[in-house]
Amino acid sequence: MINPFVNREYLTVDAFDGVSLVKNKIIEKGCAVVFMDDEPIGLITPRDLAASPHNLIVDCLSKKPKLLYGSKIKDALKIMDESRSEILAVYHDDELVGTLFKGDIANHLMTTIETHHSNLQEVAHDLRTPVANLMGIIQLMEESFIDSENEELFSAAKIAYKNANNLISEILKPTIHPAFAIQVTPFELRKILEESVLQVQDIGRNKNIQIFVNLPESNIFSSGHSLSIKRAIDNILNNAIKFTKPGGSVEITSELKAEHCFIRIADNGIGIPDEMKPFLFEKFTSARRVGTSGEATTGMGLHITRQICESNAVGLRVISTVGEGTVFELKFKLIGILAN
Amino acid sequence: MNERSIKYSINLNFEEIKLPPFQDILIVGKNSTQGKIGLTKSFEMLIPNGFETIDIIDERVETVFVNKHILKKMPAEKVLEILNKNVFPFISDGELIRVDFKINISIENLEVTSSEL
Known part of the structure; x- marks a missing residue:
């Protein structure tokens, strides 16, 4: 007040x-x-x-x-x-x-933000050790229980550790003005997509969801902060698997049009009801739902995805029908194509 | 040594003035130093209920003060129409313009019946 x-x-x-x-x-x-x-x-x-x-x-x-x-x-x-x-x-x-x-309110808000950020960094710092300990335990267990069934579980556990560690690293990064935070460099789009798919393959396999990748043979180059863009794609892919029932599928396709490359991540999952669509990209959105196999959700994933797309000048569009599935379309500015 | 003597020469003239310094219409141009509210208050103190303040939408004029005697004889819309056509085009930024606006009414063919005589 x-x-x-x-x-x-x-x-x-x-x-x-x-x-x-x-x-x-x-x-x-x-x-x-x-x-x-x-x-x-x-x-x-x-x-x-x-x-x-x-x-x-x-x-x-x-x-x-x-x-x-x-x-x-x-x-x-x-x-x-x-x-x-x-x-x-x-x-x-x-x-x-x-x-x-207005200045008095602005000063107060600045102080509050700085305090919260400082507290968050302290928590993230304290989390580093227990998360690292988890990895150690996973590695020890992996040595003791070597069989193909457990191998996949350990693989998934290691991916989860890697994601958690990356998140902690993001929080611990020094606060930089958003205008200077993005390091814009050229990156190869196919490589990022293939890495993201590899990361979720175990999760998809566990849920009996097939992931199809139909990308051109050529290397497609765009520019931006490649790590953030990978994170955005990871979020979309994870959601596609989360909201598709076992036995379903996720397909990744691309289309080159004029100066852009369109990447579409389509699932045949439960779709998004119309009344949820306006709130999809809000922080801690009220449009959040539990996954089709009970997967938890924080309501932050798509908010972060949109922020990343906006700061990297990547277009983001969602088309969805309840009961039929959802398509996330990302529009990248092309800087070059190289035949493989 | 001769002493210096200073002589003052004064030109003096005077005349009667009336306040406020206009009797019929005052036009306040845009961006004048005197604002509408201050002027209204001062005229009201000088001649209570003597003037009507007419706010108009015009790029040159802020407001117009019209003596109520004029509005008794001619509607405000007609007065403004005449001013807009004949005076507003000459108004510069920040000016106060005094307009002498004398209305002469003559009535022709006035019939009076013998019973009215």
Whole structure:
């Protein structure tokens, strides 16, 4: 709520004060509450003074929305954005109680984000050791139980360890401004797809789901952050298997069109109901469901996938019909094709 | 040594003025230093209920103050139409324009019956 950020001590000016007399005080304080006949009639800001040539305060006043005491920060920020105001007056039961600066909220949010990130990194750091211990146990067990049935289980366990370790590494990376975080380099698309398929093959086999890969023989080159893009493809492939019933199939195809390469990951699974589609890419989405074999879901996978696609300029489209399956289409900008 | 003497020469003239400094119509141009609310308040203090403030949508004009005597004789829309055609094109940014607007009404063919005499 905005309550802790409301300034109850504010500068006041009379509506018929001359601008030249009070201008410097308003600029110094950031705003002033304007009174006419002992009643507050509005809030004047340096922006109002800059926008208006008039010599009386009352003529420089612009209409601004009122914030209600007890409003949520998110709602207050939305009102401020829509009205392009950095400062607004706060009211409680039609009575002015103070002013709210956007800067105060921003500072608080920054501190909160930094604290959360720091806590998350501490947790991730503490997780490293137990996860590494797990890998050790898996390796020991693998040596003791060598047979083909267990081999697949150990293979799946090792893949799960690798994914967990990668996630921990991502969290432990230093915070870099998103504009500088993406290392854009050329990468070969087929190689990434083949690695992703290899990673999920055991999971697919365990669930009796066939994975078909129909890609051209040539090497297809695009550019972006290859590790992130692989993660996005991993998420889509994992979902395809998760939401397909045993006995079903997942097919990966490609199409080259003009300057783009379209990669389609199609399953014949349970599909996505229309009412869930608007929320598919939200963080901790309410559209999350348990997999067809009871697989758990965090509701984060597709949110991360979309973020990765946006930051790598990869187009993302979903077509789905309940009971028939889902197609995820990724659109990559081509930088070259090399015959194998 | 001669002492310096200073002589002052003053030109003095004076005339009667009336407040407010317009009797009929005042046009407030866009971006003038005097704003609408301040002007309205000051005119109201000088001649309570004497002027009508007409806000208009025009790229040159902020507002128009019209003496109510004029509006008794001619509707506001007609007054604005005349001003728009004949005065607004000459208004520059930030100007205050005083318009003398005298209405002369003559009625022809007024019939009076003998019973009304």
